[in-house]
Amino acid sequence: MEVADLEDVRLAFGPVPSRRLGKSLGINNIPIKTCSYSCVYCQVGKTLNMTTERQYFYKPEDIFKEVERKVVESASRDERIDYLTFVPDGEPTLDINLGKEISLLKQIGIRIAVLTNASLIWRDDVREDLLEADFVSLKVDAVSEGLWRRIDRPHKDLKSNTILKGMTEFAKEFKGTIVSETMLIDGINYGDEFEKVADFLKHLKNLDKVYVAIPTRPPTEKWVKPAKEEIINVAFQVFSKELGADRVEYLIGYEGNAFAFTGRVEEDLLSITAVHPMRREAVKEFLKKADADWNVIERLLFEDKLVELAYEGNAYYMRRLPSFKSKEFYSRITRSMNACLEKS
Numbered sequence: 002m003e004v005a006d007l008e009d010v011r012l013a014f015g016p017v018p019s020r021r022l023g024k025s026l027g028i029n030n031i032p033i034k035t036c037s038y039s040c041v042y043c044q045v046g047k048t049l050n051m052t053t054e055r056q057y058f059y060k061p062e063d064i065f066k067e068v069e070r071k072v073v074e075s076a077s078r079d080e081r082i083d084y085l086t087f088v089p090d091g092e093p094t095l096d097i098n099l100g101k102e103i104s105l106l107k108q109i110g111i112r113i114a115v116l117t118n119a120s121l122i123w124r125d126d127v128r129e130d131l132l133e134a135d136f137v138s139l140k141v142d143a144v145s146e147g148l149w150r151r152i153d154r155p156h157k158d159l160k161s162n163t164i165l166k167g168m169t170e171f172a173k174e175f176k177g178t179i180v181s182e183t184m185l186i187d188g189i190n191y192g193d194e195f196e197k198v199a200d201f202l203k204h205l206k207n208l209d210k211v212y213v214a215i216p217t218r219p220p221t222e223k224w225v226k227p228a229k230e231e232i233i234n235v236a237f238q239v240f241s242k243e244l245g246a247d248r249v250e251y252l253i254g255y256e257g258n259a260f261a262f263t264g265r266v267e268e269d270l271l272s273i274t275a276v277h278p279m280r281r282e283a284v285k286e287f288l289k290k291a292d293a294d295w296n297v298i299e300r301l302l303f304e305d306k307l308v309e310l311a312y313e314g315n316a317y318y319m320r321r322l323p324s325f326k327s328k329e330f331y332s333r334i335t336r337s338m339n340a341c342l343e344k345s
């Protein structure tokens with residue numbers, strides 16, 4: 002295959018703030034939209050090139066030059082970059098040059114992250130490439146073959162078991178930070194899937210954090226909606242039981258902070274409950290320390306900023322999910338961003 006034409010391609014973007022990665026400079030090493038999956042919730046659009054074949058897309062030197070240019074630009078604005086992150090418009094490990102690109106980029110001296118769907122991690126060459134990174138996020142939406150096929154709609158040659166084995170193998174060898182991400186959507190009967198996912202994750206060596214996510218932008222399939230707060234809470238509780246509550250966090254569209262303490266009680270509560278649910282007793286304790294009373298919670302519930310959930314006889318509080326912005330909203334933002342970039 003020919004190396005893709007660079008015209009109109011933004012190989013690097015940002016830096017953008019990210020709870021997981023601090024300030025992250027995005028690297029787009031895959032042409033839109035080349036993927037081994039066609040997830041129902043994909044926020045990049047329909048998969049146009051469904052493949053499991055690793056290919057040459059861009060010259061590693063071009064990626065390096067573009068990233069280096071952005072790093073210099075950010076430094077001139079005194080803007081910090083914590084990670085150079087492969088987070089393309091498709092699956093980053095489909096790029097046959099991924100390992101080479103990571104080695105080149107390491108010369109810049111900033112940590113490297115790769116957010117992958119892990120579908121090719123059973124391949125030795127993919128694992129070898131990923132071993133070069135400092136941070137790898139693995140997608141684990143489901144471990145049961147049927148549910149995985151329904152949500153992620155993988156290429157027909159892929160098998161769930163092979164991928165799970167590949168992840169286990171990779172986790173044994175990797176020396177950096179591994180996190181997992183489980184995207185939850187509405188209208189799916191998860192049954193005991195959360196228990197199964199938790200059981201798989203608990204055996205992944207060196208797994209640092211487990212993220213419970215929801216789509217926060219309009220998905221490819223119109224019927225897809227983010228899972229409801231009740232389901233997200235159940236997933237959180239089940240994962241916490243197996244992996245410890247300190248290793249499980251939400252990714253629900255807010256940049257929360259589990260350790261927030263600014264002294265502004267409402268703000269702090271919303272920040273914490275954007276990361277994980279709080280049990281009623283923990284909320285009471287928090288309010289006592291902040292010298293505040295239960296009226297704060299009543300007000301947040303009334304204003305629909307907080308939601309109360311029941312699980313195994315306990316009450317939990319979670320930040321209300323943000324509502325989807327329309328596609329028009331994002332195209333307006335993109336248009337105005339492009340206009341700014343053209344002017345600069």
Ligand code: SF4
Nearest residue numbers: 036038039040043118
């Ligand atoms: S793996 Fe990522 S890019 Fe590929 S279809 Fe799923 S969400 Fe979209």
